[in-house]
Amino acid sequence: MQLLDMGRGWWQVKSIVFVLMMAAILPWQSVTGQSPATTSATNDKGKTIFTGKCGKCHDADGSKKLPDGTTLLARLAKNKDPETRLATRLKDAQERHQVFLYLLPMIERERSSAPDKKAQ
Numbered sequence: 001m002q003l004l005d006m007g008r009g010w011w012q013v014k015s016i017v018f019v020l021m022m023a024a025i026l027p028w029q030s031v032t033g034q035s036p037a038t039t040s041a042t043n044d045k046g047k048t049i050f051t052g053k054c055g056k057c058h059d060a061d062g063s064k065k066l067p068d069g070t071t072l073l074a075r076l077a078k079n080k081d082p083e084t085r086l087a088t089r090l091k092d093a094q095e096r097h098q099v100f101l102y103l104l105p106m107i108e109r110e111r112s113s114a115p116d117k118k119a120q
Helices: 002-032 036-053 072-078 082-086 093-119
Strands: none
Touching: 036 093, 072 082, 072 093, 082 093
16 A cells, blocks of 8 residues: 555656746746747848838948948948947937847857858
């Protein structure tokens, strides 16, 4: 009889551990993974804001050469906090963040290609 009780206790412990692990993991899903639809909607808003307010001087993808020969993407890629750098022109924090999310993949691409440009 004691062996049977020990077996039940073991399964109870395993069940509790499983529930605790699931409770710990589930909140991370909402923090780490945005759905593609949410990301796309944010990028669309950011793109709309960027092309409307910044596109004339920087083109829709931030790659237009400026009078000093640099691009906005190159400037942002060199900056430690590109979102703060955007604050010099975009005063609204929500708009700035949406534009930053839109530009982030392009900034990362610029950063990854920067060593290639130095080699040329």
